[in-house]
Amino acid sequence: MGNLNCSPFPLLLSSLVFLFSCFLGLSLGTELSFVTCGSVIKLLNVRHNVRLHSHDVRYGSGSGQQSVTGVSAVEDSNSYWSVRGTSEALCHRGTPVRCGQTIRLTHVNTGRNLHSHYFASPLSSNQEVSAFGEEGEGDHLDEWTVQCGGSVWKREEAVHFRHKATEALLSVTGEQYGRPIHGQTEVHAMPSPSQHSQWKAMEGVFMKPSESPAGSREYAYPHTEF
Template sequence: SEGRGTMLAAIAVALALWAGCAHAARSDGHTEEVKYVSYGSVVKLQHVKSGYRLHSHEVAYGSGSGQQSVTATPREDDHGSFWVVKAADAEEEPEQGTPIPCGSRIRLEHLLTKKNLHSHDHASPYGSYEVSAYGNDGLGDSGDDFELLCYPDSSVWQRFATVSLRHIATNRFLQANQKSVYGQPIQGQIEVSATPKKSGNTQWKTNEGIYYVERD
């Protein structure tokens, strides 16, 4: 919607001004330490093993689906690494600031291009399964849905805690591989793909971003 687009644009400007910060926002304008990830938060997902951040950009795959590519970047200050955390298939989006229960079905919308993190059965450039950014203005399909798996078990998604994301349609896990390095035009970034097996490569945690807390 137009209102939602305006809100995301304002968030993008704010993040551009202080991309390295981790911030907790309250509806009354105050800030505070926040311990969980909530719906509506704008986050960077950091790959635990490599330290790289989940990233996208207006660069299409030259093979497979030809959709917008998703990678992981070593740059901490890259604005293309922010993702909006949303509920999957919700008739009404949960109230901003609501903690996300572990086991939830979620979507991650790329802040700058408004496409959702997505996967399917296309092969990835390095031989796993492709992960792309798909859709328009946050709208997509069931290939955008991921299950949030928390380690250790927790009732809600904790900031900085290790999680995995299981792609529901294919039963595969979001991974990054530091050995699969791209050349130009995205030199130094590594492949993000989907795999049927959990490993150290399928572990992620939240880092920088804007984190909303529940209203009093």
């Protein structure tokens, strides 16, 4: 694996996020108390304090697909994911994500979806988590169910993401890669919920619920804004 930090300009990124939000009439994080479809967010693993991250670097073992890790850096642009519906169930822009709803998480910078399958992860030999597809389109193994305690996914709430096809949960247990990505943490999937599989929505651009039927159209995730 090569150098995974593709964002040397965090100040520029912040400016672009702000301008993008103003242009589309979005919320940058203080107004909405829940996560909505079409939002572009970072996800924090509560136990290990790392953000879900990916990059155009493939695993050297297992599936050979695009690798997914956890990073402690807050400003890295490779940690942005867009919240999308599935091919069978649209996720209309600005609609609150319901507890129990199945979604896709598309990596903004590469257009690949958070994915899992029965390959072994490189460090812990748990279930591998990768990024898969092209331009936001992959397959049924890109689908994750949001598990939370109420009716909708609240931003202050720690939630679980259960992989629909295999029933495993998106997790981090602390194994860290060495050179050349020293300090980045393995992300994998585990069969049972635990403190290692709790995630919280953090920085991002949150789509506001629409006040008119025109806002119900499907959200197309951004390719170049970040």
